[in-house]
Amino acid sequence: MRIVFDLDGTLIDSAPEIRGIANALLAEEARAPLTLEETKGFIGNGAPAFIARMRAARDLPQAAQDRLLHGFEARYETAFGLTTLYPGVRAALEALRREGHVLAICTNKPIGPTLAVLAHLGLEPSFDTVIGGDSLPVRKPDPAPLWAAMKGEPAVYVGDSEVDAETAARAGVPFLFFTEGYCHLPREEITAAAMFSDFEDLPQLVSAFA
Structure with missing residues (x-):
């Protein structure tokens, strides 16, 4: 998946x-x-x-x-000093890859800074596909960027906001909601297949959809 x-x-x-x-x-x-x-x-x-x-x-x-x-x-393009991974992210990505999942990025951040920060954090090799906010003529919540990241394969979308939830719904894929990010709405107003606050829980959540 x-x-x-x-x-x-x-x-x-x-x-x-x-x-x-x-x-x-x-x-x-x-x-x-x-x-x-x-x-x-x-x-x-x-x-x-x-x-x-x-x-x-x-x-x-x-x-x-x-x-x-x-x-x-x-x-x-070159500002990284204050950017950090959320706890458990690196281990969760490694676990998902070991289980055979293909990982991709779909973000509204411009593609240049996206690739630069992934490289800075040593994460760029983890992702098969990276779609930025200026990779296509439209950006989220239009579903086209998510579809581009999916490449026609079964997928789930992991995000932190109402924009991500709407994108997943419009793309017709399950949404896994990380509750510790930048959502502008109360979490109970977010429609999601599952919610999590700790990345240690993500591989098990994903397994329910594989």
């Missing part, structure tokens, strides 16, 4: 990194920095949506969108 993962808020905790980049941009605009909770609340629909939400929160004009997005993406 193919196990497709979201990235930010699912496999990696990148919110402190994203906050640092955003606050460097806001400092240049003479605006107050984002809190970590604000940052987490803005993550989920890709870099353009993050910048739009940041602008709205700090009263920056639409005309600044492209300039701020360019500055954000330029810094994002």
Whole structure:
């Protein structure tokens, strides 16, 4: 079976990194920095949506969108110092591969930073397919990126947000909900085949769908 993962808020905790980049941009605009909770609340629909939400929160004009997005993406390509794996992720991925599953990524993070952070963390060889937020003309919750990551094979999707839950539902695949990420809704409002808070539990959950 193919196990497709979201990235930010699912496999990696990148919110402190994203906050640092955003606050460097806001400092240049003479605006107050984002809190970590604000940052987490803005993550989920890709870099353009993050910048739009940041602008709205700090009263920056639409005309600044492209300039701020360019500055954000330029810094994002090489920013890894504050990004960490969630506990148990590496062992869970290794266990799933030993059991014969094929692993893939489907994220709204741009493909450049996605590949760069996977390489930095030593995870790039673990994944057969990596689909970023700019790999296709559409991004999640459109199901097309998830279908591209699935390559026509039976799959489950592992993610942390309402965007991921909607993507899985629209793609017609089971959704496994990691509850410790960046979801913007109460967990009881998320429709999922299963929920987990510890990656040690993931291989056993996956086995129910294999």
